[in-house]
Amino acid sequence: MLVEKNLPLQACNTLGIVARAHALVRLRSESDVQALLTVPQWRGHPMMILGGGSNIVLTGDVRALVLKVEIPGRRVLQDSPRAWIVEAGAGENWHDFVAWTLQQGLPGLENLALIPGTVGAAPVQNIGAYGVELQDRFLELDAVDLETGQSFTLDAARCGFGYRDSVFKHASRPLGLAGRALITRVRLALPKRWRPELGYADLERRALVHGDAEPTAQQVFDWVCEIRRAKLPDPRILGNAGSFFKNPTVTPEQCADIIARDPRLVHYRLADGTVKLAAAWMIEACGWKGKMVGQAGVFERQALVLVNHGGATGGEVMTLARAIQTSVYERFGILLEPEPVVV
Ligand code: EPU
Numbered sequence: 001m002l003v004e005k006n007l008p009l010q011a012c013n014t015l016g017i018v019a020r021a022h023a024l025v026r027l028r029s030e031s032d033v034q035a036l037l038t039v040p041q042w043r044g045h046p047m048m049i050l051g052g053g054s055n056i057v058l059t060g061d062v063r064a065l066v067l068k069v070e071i072p073g074r075r076v077l078q079d080s081p082r083a084w085i086v087e088a089g090a091g092e093n094w095h096d097f098v099a100w101t102l103q104q105g106l107p108g109l110e111n112l113a114l115i116p117g118t119v120g121a122a123p124v125q126n127i128g129a130y131g132v133e134l135q136d137r138f139l140e141l142d143a144v145d146l147e148t149g150q151s152f153t154l155d156a157a158r159c160g161f162g163y164r165d166s167v168f169k170h171a172s173r174p175l176g177l178a179g180r181a182l183i184t185r186v187r188l189a190l191p192k193r194w195r196p197e198l199g200y201a202d203l204e205r206r207a208l209v210h211g212d213a214e215p216t217a218q219q220v221f222d223w224v225c226e227i228r229r230a231k232l233p234d235p236r237i238l239g240n241a242g243s244f245f246k247n248p249t250v251t252p253e254q255c256a257d258i259i260a261r262d263p264r265l266v267h268y269r270l271a272d273g274t275v276k277l278a279a280a281w282m283i284e285a286c287g288w289k290g291k292m293v294g295q296a297g298v299f300e301r302q303a304l305v306l307v308n309h310g311g312a313t314g315g316e317v318m319t320l321a322r323a324i325q326t327s328v329y330e331r332f333g334i335l336l337e338p339e340p341v342v343v
Contacts, residue, residue, distance in 0.1 A: 001025060001032055009062065013053035014116055015317065016239030016308050024050075024066040028091070030144060030151060030184045036067075037149040047146055048343065049182055051090070051118035055125055055241055055340045059314035062343060069120050071184055074100055083189040085139060090120025090183045094127070098221070101190065107217030108137055108190035111197050113224045116235055116242065120183040124168040125339070126161045130200040130224055135161035139189040143181040151184075164246050164339055196220050202227045231302050239308030240299065244321060245279045245336040258332055279328075279336055280304035286327040293320040318342065 007024045010016055027033050036042055046064035050056075071089035074097055078085035084106050088097045094117050098109040111132035115122075123141055127134050140155045160167040160175060168183070170176035196215050198207045206223045207215060215223075233240050250258075255275040259265050262285065266278035283289070283303040290300045292309065294316035299305040306317055325336050 001035060003065075007066075009053070009058060009066075012050060012068070013056055013058055013241075014235035014239060015057060015241050015306075015312070015314075016235070017058045017312065017314050017317070019058040019314070020061045021066040022061065022063050024068055026068045026070050027182075028070050028072065030071070030142070033067075033144045033146075033182055033184065034149050034151075037144075037146065047179070049179070051121035051124075052093070052116055054117035054235070055121065057241065057314045057317050057340050057342045059318060059342060067182060069118065069182065069184075071120070073185075076104060076106070077187065080189075082193075083191050085187055085189055087185055087187045088119040089185055090118060092119045093117075094119055094122055102218055102221055106190045107194040109188070110217045110221035111200075111203075111224055113221045114228045119186050123159055123161075123166055123183060123186060125164055126159075126166050128164070130203050130227075131197045133161070133163075135159075137188045137190060139187040141183050141187065142185040143177075143183045146180055146182055152181075154181075163249070169341075232305060233299055233301075233307055238299075239312070240305050241340045243279075243304045243339055244306040245283075245304060245324075246339055247276050247279045248334050248336060249274045249276050250334070251275070254333075258334075262332070277332075277334065282328050282332055282334065282336075283324055286324070286331055288324055288327070291320075293323065296320045298324070314342070 004024045007021045009019045009021055025036060042065055047067055048062055048064040049067050049069060051069050070091035072091055073089040074092055075087055076084055077087045086101055086106065095114050097119055098113050101109050111130040112127060115127050115129060122134050123138065135156055138156045140153050142151060142153050144151050167175050167177045168181060169178055171178040198204050203223060252275055255267055266281040268276045270276055280303045288298045289303045291298050295309045295312035296316040297307050297309050299307045306320060321338060329335050
């Protein structure tokens with residue numbers, strides 16, 4: 001197993017921030033992970049798990065050993081009466097995996113098309129878009145405990161999924177697994193009784209234009225790709241980490257209080273009685289669209305996305321993020337919570 005030294009990370013993070021890893025190792029199998037943990041030099045050494053780098057802000061060179069997860073493989077594992085069980089290695093590109101399932105004639109992941117990143121990172125974030133979250137299709141995952149080298153399998157309940165949240169984002173014991181569990185494989189259950197999920201306004205509009213006939217999964221996939229391409233910057237062209245903040249959830253009373261002052265606040269009632277606020281709307285209302293700090297900016301077409309106009313540092317991105325948090329807090333009394341992990 002080759003440990004690369006002093007490696008540039010610019011191509012390994014979708015924000016395109018310039019930083020270096022003091023040491024990086026590419027892991028292509030579960031046994032690579034286990035072999036690494038037997039090397040005395042690395043036992044107990046701080047480690048950082050890196051997938052597609054689509055959800056991190058690098059604020060300097062990384063001293064921890066970077067574990068670049070490149071475990072390949074995708075297969076239809078089982079054809080059960082209710083669902084197809086599909087499995088992918090954690091290093092597979094998420095969007096390519098979604099496209100592959102559709103090529104196999106298996107619908108269910110089309111709403112999650114074009115989300116940057118790897119299969120292994122999908123459960124960490126519980127990725128979601130256009131009315132579907134990973135947890136809606138999740139069966140289980142395999143992981144290796146970086147402290148003990150033991151392999152284990154977790155079902156959905158033990159992953160503790162929430163909105164852009166899971167046990168893999170929390171370090172506190174006994175349940176938190178951040179930095180400790182290296183996900184190697186993910187298995188999803190794609191239900192055989194498929195119906196298009198068109199609840200999200202942008203998709204609903206396209207379905208209306210399309211007419212009465214129910215769209216196919218491939219059609220929904222194409223629409224999702226079109227919507228995302230129109231709204232969100234392609235990280236290969238303009239560095240970004242997707243939505244930079246989560247959409248905050250408040251009580252109906254808090255929402256009514258804000259609406260009394262800002263009647264145009266965009267909000268959605270959730271099934272549990274709480275209300276989700278559109279963070280993008282609040283950021284835009286505070287005048288941030290298109291603004292910059294150094295080379296870090298707020299995307300012109302989607303205020304929830306922070307972009308790197310070329311040569312931005314992680315510090316500039318975080319200064320901009322904090323300034324946005326302050327002004328949204330001062331105007332709405334809401335503290336926006338960043339989505340990406342700051343390294
Ligand atoms: N809006 C504005 N200004 C803007 C953009 C949006 O006022 O610049 C308002 C509009 O009223 C719009 C509403 O905010 O209807 C919601 O915007 P959008 O549909 O673009 O979705 P979002 O809430 O900003 C979330 C996810 C995205 C996901 C989309 C579609 C989060 C944090 N973000 O964004 O996920 O693709 O919905 O489901 O939940 C990601 O997590 O990286 C991500 C891109």
